Amino acid sequence: MFDIIIEKLKQMVTSRLVPIGLIFIILFGTLVNRLFVLQIVQGKEHSKDVSLKRVKTRELKSARGNIYDKKGVLLAYNELTFAVVLKENTELNNNADKNTMLHKLITLLEKHGNEIESEFGISINESGELYFTVEGNAELRFKKNVYGHRSVNELTEEEKNATAQEVFEHMRHGKYMFAISDDYTLEETLKIMTLRYAIYTNYPKYNQIIIASNVSDETVAAIVENSKILPGVEIEQQTYRKYNESVYFAHILGYTGLINAEELEKNKEFDYNSSDVIGKSGIEKEFESYLAGTKGLENISVNNLGKYLDTIDRLDPVAGNDIYLTIDSDLQKAIYHIIEKNLAGILLSKINNSMNAGTKGTSASDIRIPIYDVYYNLINNNVIDVNALNKDDATALEKQVYNKFSSKQKDALREIKSLLAYENTSLYSSLSQEEKDYISYIYSELLVKGKLILSTSGGSSTSGSGSNETVPYNYSNFEENKFSFSQFLQQAIASNNIDLTKLDISDQYYNTEEIYEKLLETIVDTLKNDSKFDKILYKSLVYSYKLSGKEICLLLFDQGVIKYNKEEKSNLENDVISAYSFVTDKIRTLEITPAQLALDPCSASVVVTDVNTGDVLAMVSYPSYDNNMLANKVDAAYYNKLNNDLTFPLNHRATKQKTAPGSTYKMVSATALLEEGAVGPTETILDKTVFDKIKPSPRDWTTHSHGKVEVTTALEVSCNYFFYEGSWRLGMDSTGKNNDKMGLEKLAKYAKLFGFGEKSGVEVEEYEPHISDKYSVPSAIGQGTNDYVPVQIARYVTTVANSGKRFDLTLLDRIQDKDNNVLLDNKAKYTELTDIKNSTWDLIHQGMYKVANGARSSSSKMFKDFGVTVAGKTGTAQESKLKPNHALFVSYAPYNAPEISVTTVIPNGHGSSNAVELTRDVYSYYFDLEDKDKLVNGFAELPETESRGFAD
Numbered sequence: 001m002f003d004i005i006i007e008k009l010k011q012m013v014t015s016r017l018v019p020i021g022l023i024f025i026i027l028f029g030t031l032v033n034r035l036f037v038l039q040i041v042q043g044k045e046h047s048k049d050v051s052l053k054r055v056k057t058r059e060l061k062s063a064r065g066n067i068y069d070k071k072g073v074l075l076a077y078n079e080l081t082f083a084v085v086l087k088e089n090t091e092l093n094n095n096a097d098k099n100t101m102l103h104k105l106i107t108l109l110e111k112h113g114n115e116i117e118s119e120f121g122i123s124i125n126e127s128g129e130l131y132f133t134v135e136g137n138a139e140l141r142f143k144k145n146v147y148g149h150r151s152v153n154e155l156t157e158e159e160k161n162a163t164a165q166e167v168f169e170h171m172r173h174g175k176y177m178f179a180i181s182d183d184y185t186l187e188e189t190l191k192i193m194t195l196r197y198a199i200y201t202n203y204p205k206y207n208q209i210i211i212a213s214n215v216s217d218e219t220v221a222a223i224v225e226n227s228k229i230l231p232g233v234e235i236e237q238q239t240y241r242k243y244n245e246s247v248y249f250a251h252i253l254g255y256t257g258l259i260n261a262e263e264l265e266k267n268k269e270f271d272y273n274s275s276d277v278i279g280k281s282g283i284e285k286e287f288e289s290y291l292a293g294t295k296g297l298e299n300i301s302v303n304n305l306g307k308y309l310d311t312i313d314r315l316d317p318v319a320g321n322d323i324y325l326t327i328d329s330d331l332q333k334a335i336y337h338i339i340e341k342n343l344a345g346i347l348l349s350k351i352n353n354s355m356n357a358g359t360k361g362t363s364a365s366d367i368r369i370p371i372y373d374v375y376y377n378l379i380n381n382n383v384i385d386v387n388a389l390n391k392d393d394a395t396a397l398e399k400q401v402y403n404k405f406s407s408k409q410k411d412a413l414r415e416i417k418s419l420l421a422y423e424n425t426s427l428y429s430s431l432s433q434e435e436k437d438y439i440s441y442i443y444s445e446l447l448v449k450g451k452l453i454l455s456t457s458g459g460s461s462t463s464g465s466g467s468n469e470t471v472p473y474n475y476s477n478f479e480e481n482k483f484s485f486s487q488f489l490q491q492a493i494a495s496n497n498i499d500l501t502k503l504d505i506s507d508q509y510y511n512t513e514e515i516y517e518k519l520l521e522t523i524v525d526t527l528k529n530d531s532k533f534d535k536i537l538y539k540s541l542v543y544s545y546k547l548s549g550k551e552i553c554l555l556l557f558d559q560g561v562i563k564y565n566k567e568e569k570s571n572l573e574n575d576v577i578s579a580y581s582f583v584t585d586k587i588r589t590l591e592i593t594p595a596q597l598a599l600d601p602c603s604a605s606v607v608v609t610d611v612n613t614g615d616v617l618a619m620v621s622y623p624s625y626d627n628n629m630l631a632n633k634v635d636a637a638y639y640n641k642l643n644n645d646l647t648f649p650l651n652h653r654a655t656k657q658k659t660a661p662g663s664t665y666k667m668v669s670a671t672a673l674l675e676e677g678a679v680g681p682t683e684t685i686l687d688k689t690v691f692d693k694i695k696p697s698p699r700d701w702t703t704h705s706h707g708k709v710e711v712t713t714a715l716e717v718s719c720n721y722f723f724y725e726g727s728w729r730l731g732m733d734s735t736g737k738n739n740d741k742m743g744l745e746k747l748a749k750y751a752k753l754f755g756f757g758e759k760s761g762v763e764v765e766e767y768e769p770h771i772s773d774k775y776s777v778p779s780a781i782g783q784g785t786n787d788y789v790p791v792q793i794a795r796y797v798t799t800v801a802n803s804g805k806r807f808d809l810t811l812l813d814r815i816q817d818k819d820n821n822v823l824l825d826n827k828a829k830y831t832e833l834t835d836i837k838n839s840t841w842d843l844i845h846q847g848m849y850k851v852a853n854g855a856r857s858s859s860s861k862m863f864k865d866f867g868v869t870v871a872g873k874t875g876t877a878q879e880s881k882l883k884p885n886h887a888l889f890v891s892y893a894p895y896n897a898p899e900i901s902v903t904t905v906i907p908n909g910h911g912s913s914n915a916v917e918l919t920r921d922v923y924s925y926y927f928d929l930e931d932k933d934k935l936v937n938g939f940a941e942l943p944e945t946e947s948r949g950f951a952d
Contacts, residue, residue: 053301055312059207059273062293063239065320067253067283069329070615070813076243076253076284082220083238084109085208086199092231095179102195103188105211105230112219114212116191117633118198119260121146122164124190126529130164138262145201145261146171171197198274201261207275210258213632214240241277241284241631248333250627251652252325252619252764252811254282257634271295277632283323283811286763290815290823293320321823324813326615331608334925337936339604339622342918343594344587344940346601346910351587353580355543360882367884367910369599371580375552376542380535381598381646384555387531395558397551404547408537412438413524420486420520422513427481434540439485441533443475446526452519454497490516549579562591588940595623598646600884600908605653606922607794607903611892614798614807614828616762617900619791621653655766658787659905662875663701663718663912663952664890665782667800667844669727670711672750674840678729679722681843684708691724693738694777698724701876701952715847716854718874718952720781727780743776744784753833754806756788760795761808761828782875793890794903800848801871801892801901803841804833848873849895862916862944867929869895872919874912876952884908889915893923900926912952917943 067076084105092098106116121134121142132139140152140160146167147159162170171193172180178196180189198209211233212219220235227233241256243249257280259272270289272278278292279285296317301309350358350369358368378384388394389402416438419426428436447453478488492498493515503518510518527533541547550572556562557569571577586592594602608618629638642650651657673679687706690697700706700720706713714722731743751757751771759766769792772784779786791809799806807830815824848871850856852863863870872891879886887909892901902922904915924930 053303053309056300056302057204058298058300059204059275060296060298060314060317061239061276062295062317063319064241064256064277064293065291065322067291067323067325069325069327069332070617071328072324073329074244075249075325075329076241078239079242081214081238081240082217082235083213084114084211084215084219084223085234085236086195086211087208087232087234096181098196099178099180099184099192101230101232102192103184104226105233106188106191106195108222108226108230109212109215109219112216112222114215114219116194116211117213117258118194118209118211119258120190120194120197122168122190122193124187128186130168130190132164134261138260141261141265143167145197148176168193202274204273207273208234208236209275210238213238243628243631245329245333246627247624248329248336248620249327250282250624251621251654252282252327253627254284254764255280255627255631256284257630257632280630282764283325285765287323287812287815291320291323294318319818322816322818324816325811326610326617326813327619327811328617331926332618332620334932334936335606335608335618335620335922336622336624338918338921338925339606339620340590340593340595341938341940342914342921342943343601343604343622343906344590345942346906346914347594347597347599348584348587348940349942350910351584353578362881364878364881364883364885367600371549371583372542373599374583374597375547375549375579376539377597377599377646378552378556378592379538379542381596382641382644383561383592383596384552385559386534386538388559397554397558401547401551401555404541405534405537408541408546409528409534412537412540413527416442416527417520417524420489420523422486422490422516422520424486425484427484428479429481437536441536442523442527443485445530445532446523450502450526452499452502452522453492454499489519493519549583550575553579553582556586556592562586590940593623595647595649601887601906601910601914602647603653603657604904604906604909604918605657605790606905606918607654607791608922608926609794609798609807609809609901609903611798611801611898611901614761614809614830615813616791616794616809616811619654619762619811621651623647623649625649652764653905653907654790655760655762655764656789657905657907658767658770658789659886659888659907660784660786660877661782661788661793662877662886662888663720663782664793664797664873664875664888665786666715666718666723666780667848667873668750668754668756668796669723669747669780670715670844670847671753671836671840672730672747673723673726674711674843675750675836676730676746679711679726681839682710684710685714685722685725687719687721689721691721691728691777693724693728698778711843712847712850713856715844715873716850716857718851720952723780724777727777730780731776740776744773744779747772747776747779751786753836754796754799756792756796760789760791761810762791763811766791782877790903790905793888793905794901797890797892797901797903799833800844801898803838803845804836806831806833845871845895848891852891858913859916862913862920866920866923868893868923868927870920870923871895872916874916874952876912879908884910887912887915889919891919891923893927914943 063078066074068074092101121132122130123133125131134142143155143159143162144152147155149155171177172189178193180192202209223233223235243253256277259276259278264272279288294317296315298314299312301312303309351371351374352368353371355370355372356368357370358366360367379386389398419435477483478485490512493512498519503522505518553572557564572582604622606620609616625642629635674681686708687700689700689705701718706717706719709719709722727743728738730746731738731740733739733742748771756769756771767789770785770787772779772786775784778784795809807828810826810828812826814822814826816822851859852870852872853860859874870891870893872889875888877886887906889904889912892898902919904919906915909915921935925932925935
């Protein structure tokens with residue numbers, strides 16, 4: 001005990017910031033208590049039943065610190081709840097009794113709506129097969145524990161390669177393991193095994209194991225009533241992590257959870273054990289050492305049955321410290337709503353009541369959204385739950401829709417059987433688009449991802465043209481009409497490239513045709529219960545008009561997606577209002593959100609900084625999620641929903657969505673051109689529209705020339721040609737030849753000065769930036785291989801706004817203990833960029849001013865008669881011809897005395913004008929220029945400016 005306490009005191013000094021004076025007081029008290037403990041143990045206590053007493057040590061958990069915004073608004077806190085815990089007991093001496101008791105416990109918990117929370121390395125899939133829930137090193141550590149080794153290196157090759165079924169059988173009946181009777185079902189066995197494993201790996205043994213947390217009063221009563229048959233099972237108070245208005249702050253705060261084996265391994269220097277809850281992501285993770293507090297310990301005496309008698313000595317836990325962020329919670333929440341409203345407006349401007357997709361596939365300039373994309377995505381993104389359509393309590397409409405699907409599924413499977421028939425020689429070009437979709441799905445999802453096929457190329461096959469030509473049997477050759485898909489599969493079988501273990505084939509000999517029939521049977525049986533394939537069938541129903549928009553809209557009422565309104569439903573049913581009008585109105589009122597539709601655009605991020613301090617005032621990522629559902633214990637159904645959401649709400653876009661910065665990068669390039677002397681401060685360059693000094697020759701963003709422009713006008717009108725020519729000059733060597741590498745190195749030098757060579761500094765997980773290392777000419781307009789996340793772009797524009805004070809951005813304001821003593825008063829670190837001339841800064845600022853206010857700038861109409869003077873730069877980055885361009889706008893205000901910067905990135909936002917308009921609303925809110933309630937809670941409106949023709 002004394003050694004443990006000494007170790008704890010060391011940790012308190014080194015990592016928990018406990019005052020030294022307090023350490024001496026605790027140490028003195030501990031010495032006194034140790035003498036008292038020794039008296040008891042040696043029988044010097046005058047107690048009649050001392051011979052029956054035993055001393056046990058148990059851990060006392062500490063309360064986690066709170067998290068506040070900059071104004072003291074509470075964002076994260078602890079709530080006292082009850083937990084069901086399992087402690088070491090001596091009453092159960094054999095495996096059968098232990099398993100029986102745990103089965104009773106599990107049954108009781110499930111009866112009251114609880115699930116066991118212990119993590120385990122094996123689970124059961126929908127087909128009733130066992131699989132590992134861990135992989136890589138985590139799987140090896142799990143096997144190390146199961147086979148009783150001290151390290152992974154001691155595992156034999158057989159143990160390393162053991163399947164989930166083999167590990168399961170070892171734990172059920174292996175020597176020194178759990179001897180779980182075969183009378184239990186597979187599911188029951190796995191649950192018992194999960195708890196036995198938790199007990200087996202629990203160290204130190206005095207630690208309690210949390211079986212179920214945040215349980216109801218009914219569960220507490222049931223456990224107490226059945227305590228005699230549940231030895232070692234107790235009810236204890238537990239702190240449960242809670243988050244206020246979580247959707248707005250989830251990506252910043254992160255969440256907590258039970259520590260796993262991998263985290264224990266990584267944090268050996270800290271006082272963690274398998275029963276601890278730690279920060280899993282965000283601020284919760286990054287400031288774990290401050291928030292966690294310090295555990296306490298107590299010695300208790302128990303009788304020979306393990307019953308508590310009294311407390312001998314106690315070292316109280318120390319509560320965690322409180323974190324105050326730089327975030328303004330009101331601003332953060334407002335921007336989230338502003339984003340949602342603006343995205344809805346963009347969608348409304350692109351949705352049309354037809355199949356018209358605009359320039360999709362040929363150009364990103366004017367991609368449109370057919371209304372049928374809207375109808376289908378309500379199914380595709382699981383807004384409408386297709387699994388509910390055939391339940392016993394399904395509505396008449398749900399059953400009607402399901403019957404349409406069921407009929408379509410039968411037709412599709414019959415068609416697939418025909419397409420994949422052994423003798424079918426149909427080439428790719430002869431197939432319908434729907435048939436191509438079927439085969440593409442079978443190949444990618446079932447064969448490749450499902451690992452039915454061991455290799456996607458190799459061997460040879462006779463082409464489908466009737467010649468004797470021999471060609472490799474890879475999938476691309478099927479798409480090139482060299483053989484049928486059936487022939488592709490036959491050759492894969494002949495070359496032993498099909499995993500026969502997944503076809504339920506015995507050891508007896510099968511010829512190629514027999515194996516093929518087994519493969520076809522497996523494919524069809526898998527598709528019958530494949531939810532992803534079901535979506536393809538629903539898509540076909542929607543686009544063939546067999547599942548109507550009206551039916552889909554009415555399903556929104558039946559499934560409670562939108563609030564029931566008798567009049568609206570009646571108007572829809574009786575064709576008083578069309579499905580198109582209905583659904584677009586629901587988007588306008590945000591009853592159907594961009595996050596639900598998962599159409600482009602459906603996401604955005606906005607970062608607001610204080611340009612004079614480097615504090616991040618808002619860092620918003622849309623869409624978001626409820627981190628209360630992941631904290632403490634993960635709600636499996638909710639987590640599964642998030643992972644299947646097509647908008648990827650778990651992705652923190654501000655720190656983890658990379659994009660080319662497009663023309664927002666031109667202040668870096670302008671600085672490089674001016675400082676390196678490639679372009680003079682007043683020098684003009686004639687825009688020839690097409691820059692023909694390299695091949696292929698890049699064009700300006702517009703088809704007409706901007707004429708002769710100097711640097712500030714080049715920024716104002718975003719003249720690509722000016723920066724192409726300037727970048728070309730940067731690469732000119734002493735012989736007059738262009739050296740692309742030299743040009744890239746000079747651009748990179750200034751990119752690094754602006755902070756693009758490293759992460760932004762914010763105290764949450766962030767992707768590494770990438771400065772372009774290819775193609776110096778397009779790199780100068782933010783293309784090439786430039787790749788940054790929004791918060792890195794925000795750091796750059798913050799540096800521009802204050803003329804060279806490059807902050808490491810921060811989310812942390814201060815850390816205080818529970819007595820309000822400030823332990824850390826944080827200030828963002830910064831570097832002064834003294835090498836850049838004042839004249840260069842002046843020109844950069846003038847150019848950004850002209851972007852938002854100049855006569856030639858299309859952005860200026862957004863800020864006409866605006867209450868504050870804004871300086872900024874638009875940006876458009878192209879990703880593909882199948883998706884709209886990314887929209888960016890970086891800015892600061894007020895122009896003459898900058899206070900804040902705003903960086904807005906809308907992935908697939910169609911054009912920079914949309915980013916400008918969203919940013920304008922942020923400034924309106926911040927500087928109180930418009931009615932805040934309307935800005936935040938108003939309905940979506942169409943964008944004021946069309947993307948086409950807008951400076952990039």
